[in-house]
Amino acid sequence: MTHDPGYLTRPSRRRFLATAASLAGGLVIACFVPFGKRRLFAQEGAAPAAPAMDPNAFVRIGNDNSITILIKHSEMGQGVGTSLPMVVAEELDCDWSKVKMENAPNAHIYANNAFGIQGTGGSTSTLESFDQMRQAGAMARAMLVEAAAQQWKVATGDCRTENGFVICGEQKASYGELADAAALLKAPKKVALKDPSKWALIGKPTRRIDSLAKVTGTAGFGMDVKRPGLLTGVIARSPVFGGKVKRFDATKAKAEPGVVDVVQVPSGVAVVAKHFWAAKKGRDALEIQWDSGVGVDLSTLAMQADYRKQAKTTGAIAKQAGNVDAVLKAAGQRIDAEYELPFLAHAPMEPLNCTAEISKDGCEIWTGTQFQGVDQGTVAKILGIKPEQVKIHTQFLGGGFGRRANPHSDFVAEAVHVAKAVNKPVKIVWTREDDIHGGYYRPMWLSRFSAALGSDGKPSAWSHTIVGQSISAGTPFEKFTVKNGIDSASVEGAADSPYLAAIPAHRVDLHTPKTPIPTLWWRSVGHSHTGFVMESFVDELAHAAKTDPLEYHRKLLPVDSRNLRALELAAKEFGWGKPLPDGHAAGLAAHESFGSHVAQIAEVSVENGKIRVHRVVCAIDCGPVVNPLTIEAQMQSAIVFGLSAALHGEITFADGKVEQSNFNDYKVLRLNEMPTVEVHIVPSTDKMGGVGEPGLPPIAPAVANAVFALTGKRLRKLPLVLA
């Protein structure tokens, strides 16, 4: 490996300039933009500090007029590798066709301003960096103008920029020609940003800039990393969560041609070989005795029974007003319902993998991760080195959905443990079975509702008891997200529901059972269960009140609320209330998450006893729009991901073991089941929201409500199965 002895330190401005200049020549725009917006952990004094006043680099301009924009967020299909460059390019006034994206290195200066650490998740990427990226583009533009003005001995105010050129009267210079001179200038402290009315790129449908790499098989995923002398490892992990290796015999494994070493690491026994196939065969030949531990008797049936029992009592109070029990007792009309949702695996198309290479200077990591800020610290701790000695080369992610943002850095940590044990560079590869068995699931959930309806048909009392594991319990995030026994991610979308304000007596409470099953955020996190139960139950109330579900939402949601605006648009575009083909029916749902408001209407039929979704009309209010194509794709994407869960997804346990293993029994939506999806964007100047996750919560209830409209059967359990 070629070694730059300076590479392991954080990029100071000088080094960055020097590096870039020596590579290609040209300008590196350095800037720092203070950011005081919504920070996830802002309420805690112990939260990581905002990026220090180090300069930051987001833009590189080559003498060949190439524009490279560094992406601090991980591109995992959500389109951030196109939308963030659009924002920079808008202010830079450059030629969009010359823009390339490049993954930023790991450094605190690339922290997610909503998290305080470098990481991608929570549908935050565009909204947290929008102003920062605009500033970066505007600063670069100002420096190029300054360079031109000095050269031409004119005032900067007499210069204008257009499509990658600075122009003053008859004089014209390309950004590439000006890059070297601009690189010598100081970044301006303040720059004026374009008025939104002047935006030429932001808000325009813009195709992805990573398509060519991805249609030619040349996009670099973690799985594709090649390094000199790189070995491949697979790990035998305990078949029961919490189990430990008692003893193992590696004789047969080592006899497999190509196997280089067999080592025990904290997560199990690793077989390291010249290539994947030898490593896998070596693992098949391993003889391991496991000490199963407390998880040995785990069973889904027993857990469900326990959750139902817990739901009969009131848990920790998440939200409360009035005397719920008294109103329920006196109620003329009372509705009770219990909903259940299973554990779910993320199952991204690219199985987890990580390449680790340890040298005397530190450690280099090549992987697709959502959590550089966490991984860096984890690796440093394992090796007893400084975080600055950990260099992470973020690759394209073959899907993330939350699985690649692990508070324990599980898939990164074990690669480092193995590389350390065998003293060679190693790529750890998970098989699909490892992925399905490997945990970090969306938690199993149970919701129990009781509501009283007043004479106006509106709920006069509302009791909602939730049972499910805390995602952040036992992680460093616990102190930020768990307060008074309430993990905010367990009750989001329920305790802060827009319905509650108008219900005089309401209570949302939570039981948080502990199990050995590792859980994690899964696309839309808590909303992945609350969206389903809230919008299903509201539909139940609408029918109990003998009111059309759309009309009922109009009664319950605040007038002119963003949820309602999205719902009205979806209803109009769907043609709600108009006749549907025989055997078809429609259901609707509207849910807010991650700052965006999404309504969906699903049209379903039943074919051979199975639910068939024909058409979904989706409307979203996410505030200002950067790229409508991204939003459309992310709504389709979330609908597909949500339909996989609504119609198929389920991780279950028997005798401590996961019963599913691969796509044959952990089924996901396929192309032949794909409904026609129409996406409509509510014109909005409200606060910007996210788009990666908010499209998911409404789809399962929209389908379940449509099934009820069609069959009269209320399906209260996911996946939805008609008996």
Next chain:
Amino acid sequence: MKLDINGREQEVDAPDDMPLLWVLRDVVGLTGTKFGCGIAQCGACTVHVDGAPIRSCVTPASALVGKKITTIESLGIDGSHPVQRAWIEHDVVQCGYCQSGQIMSAVALLKATPKPSDADIDAAMAGNICRCGTYQRIRSAVHRAAELSGENTHDA
């Protein structure tokens, strides 16, 4: 063993039971073909053998001696193949990991059925999973690729 990969005969040193997928990726160094499931369920590893799509993750390379193996790399890196052009035009990809397999399935479909109906597309592409949910754009891009292929034939 000797394998014909993308029109090039090459000597490959691999055990007889090694699936073509891993021969391509770990021995030959062609990483465009992807590992997704290992049991022919997801289609990420789709390549062509004598023009027909197969799942390379369950096909031992040793069974393919004397046959023509074609991978995503054979379509070229400039994106000019009609299917690639259609994919770019319709902004199909998201994370992109499954797309080599999707494209190889689509190329095979269009070869067998130059003007596929939606039902043809559903049948031919249902074996390729996409977790990002690009299915709707895949459908439209396959139709577009059919048009572009027709134009190409016409030009020729």
